Amino acid sequence: MxxxxxxxxxxxxxxxxxxxxxxxxxxxxxxxxxxxxxxxxxxxxxxxxxxxxxxxxxxxxxxxxxxxxxxxxxxxxxxxxxxxxxxxxxxxxxxxxxxxxxxxxxxxxxxxxxxxxxxxxxxxRQVKVIESGPLRIDFERHRVTLHDLPVELTPLEYRLLTCLAANTGRVLTWQALLKEAWQLDVWQGSKEMIKVQIHRLRQKLEPNPAQPRFIHTVRGVGYRFDL
Amino acid sequence: MxxxxxxxxxxxxxxxxxxxxxxxxxxxxxxxxxxxxxxxxxxxxxxxxxxxxxxxxxxxxxxxxxxxxxxxxxxxxxxxxxxxxxxxxxxxxxxxxxxxxxxxxxxxxxxxxxxxxxxxxxxxRQVKVIESGPLRIDFERHRVTLHDLPVELTPLEYRLLTCLAANTGRVLTWQALLKEAWQLDVWQGSKEMIKVQIHRLRQKLEPNPAQPRFIHTVRGVGYRFDL
DNA sequence: CAGACCGGTCACAGTTTGGTTACAAATAGA
DNA sequence: TCTATTTGTAACCAAACTGTGACCGGTCTG
Missing domain, CATH: 3.40.50.2300 (Response regulator)
Structure with a gap:
């Protein structure tokens, strides 16, 4: 920053x-x-x-x-x-x-x-660490933990999570996510790519992926990370 | 600082x-x-x-x-x-x-x-010694020991290790490593140089190089030294 | 109420990345 | 100048990652 x-x-x-x-x-x-x-x-x-x-x-x-x-x-x-x-x-x-x-x-x-x-x-986004219940995202150390145990994320999963978390409380459209996490221009990429990665992130992070606690879907718009 | x-x-x-x-x-x-x-x-x-x-x-x-x-x-x-x-x-x-x-x-x-x-x-210079289990890095003496036995490192290996160790817990991108350990500008050098040196360092330091204890890979980003 | 749309889920194939190795080039020291 | 050591390069391979397409259930709209 x-x-x-x-x-x-x-x-x-x-x-x-x-x-x-x-x-x-x-x-x-x-x-x-x-x-x-x-x-x-x-x-x-x-x-x-x-x-x-x-x-x-x-x-x-x-x-x-x-x-x-x-x-x-x-x-x-x-x-x-x-x-x-x-x-x-x-x-x-x-x-x-x-x-x-x-x-x-x-x-x-x-x-x-x-x-x-x-x-x-x-x-x-300047914050070094974001905590939400058992979830902890340490931007400096590039570390994500759940209940103090490391969560192994792929590079893209990490970027997607940090992008969402850095904008806690705000809805990010699928175009914005493609641009920020995928670093694509908006005329490339599709919702499907995001859908699958969100699914993968939730599998790794959410206590109950079917009822997400951290990563929320905003239907017709995109996704939002909440503390 | x-x-x-x-x-x-x-x-x-x-x-x-x-x-x-x-x-x-x-x-x-x-x-x-x-x-x-x-x-x-x-x-x-x-x-x-x-x-x-x-x-x-x-x-x-x-x-x-x-x-x-x-x-x-x-x-x-x-x-x-x-x-x-x-x-x-x-x-x-x-x-x-x-x-x-x-x-x-x-x-x-x-x-x-x-x-x-x-x-x-x-x-x-502000950090005199870093210890991580059997590994000891003495910055002042320019010595690295494993189980109190000296490890002979080449100049570059030493610089790479101290660079990582001085930033314990933080991920250093390959660009950062080229700049700090190789003292190159970022448009020179390549990941391959780092890969091989990391491999060499691990061969000398890690009890089990295939499952590193000190020097961890952060895929798609770089490497991190952990205590 | 039926059809269209949306988001979630899954499996698989193609791509990318990091580890390993051998050899050549560069460097350092005698 | 020669020799030993260090470093970089390129090739290969396995593991990991990512996108795609298909399918399904839930929601929305006419």
Missing amino acids: KEQPTVLVADDEPQMVGVIAYALQTAGFQVIMAYDGLQALQQVEEHHPDIVILDVTMPGVDGFEVCRRVRNETTIPVLLLTVKDEPEDVIKGLELGADDYMTKPFSTRELVLRVQAILRRTRI | KEQPTVLVADDEPQMVGVIAYALQTAGFQVIMAYDGLQALQQVEEHHPDIVILDVTMPGVDGFEVCRRVRNETTIPVLLLTVKDEPEDVIKGLELGADDYMTKPFSTRELVLRVQAILRRTRI
Whole structure:
């Protein structure tokens, strides 16, 4: 994990981008900028920012579309910037999986605090160890134990588990899992690959694989790891 | 040991300081700067850097004096920067206890590698002995024994073992091992080199090389030393 | 209620990885 | 310069891993 969190700011108003970038950089973030939706997607692809701040009303590929694709294809959290008094925008954004939203005009101070809060919530991936009852995942030692006994996982099983565990509480779509655990581009791979690996993981980890305690299925969406 | 090692760079030429600082910062170090010997001593006092890089020809309190006092008053390693073709400077510096020296002009890349090497040596120095059942690794004496009988290791075998042992419990990827034990850049070397050396190490150390007790394979990732 | 969809399960074949070995090249020391 | 030792390389093999396709039961929808 990078020392200095990276924020992608995408807005078609350059002065708005500039204001936000300055505030975030002053607050210790590394800032990447994009001025339309397409560029935002390219920057996500290229830089893998820690968080994406999107204005919803960008020309061409709009903020909602970017949000949808980022949520589908990555695990990067998204903060949406909406125009004042557009509650449908808010609902739509949250349905698309945005982590938070802010309504223009807003104070940059509050924006920084919101970004920090989102990153704190998603910063679980920095944690060295995750424990959930008898299950213990030690990222540094690359060790998984159940009741203090080592569980032998294959490389892919381990990656899948750590990917899920690093996003505890969040649903990861099958596209996101393919990208993160399989390191595939989204147009490769299939749900079947994930199904089987999830099955294998559950066989190794779950007290009762038929009634999973750690790895939960979200039908029609993907899977979620819960503590 | 701090997460990001701190380097103090002391040189009366600001552009040289800048060049070195940029290289080190890019390589992941936190850089503190000083432009004369007195300032260097103050920065040492204030920040307790992990390593000090000193130009010998600074005005006032020169690099040798700083080196002498740092060596006398702290355990911080020192790397001296000397002018080309001044072997007396080198000898004097080493007599004062400098850990290494480099002669201007030099590549900043090499400087980074030298700094990394010094830090590695001084980090390992903190652990004197590692014992795991019949195996004993004495870093100070540069001795490895099994059941109190010396094991003859080649230089590379020794480096590989100490590298693993210094990171007991953690998985070291083959890239990390190439970098640390072979001191290669990651785009050189191959897994095959490591495989064979691991095999050779196991032949010498493991009671049953086919079922290793000390050096464990983490398939798809690398190797781990366990107590 | 029937059909479509979804997720779980299973077995097998193809692929990948790590261990082993022998030999050549490189290195170190006399 | 020569010899012994160390290291890297390439080939081979067994074990492990992964994906695929088929099948099944549960859920959802028209």
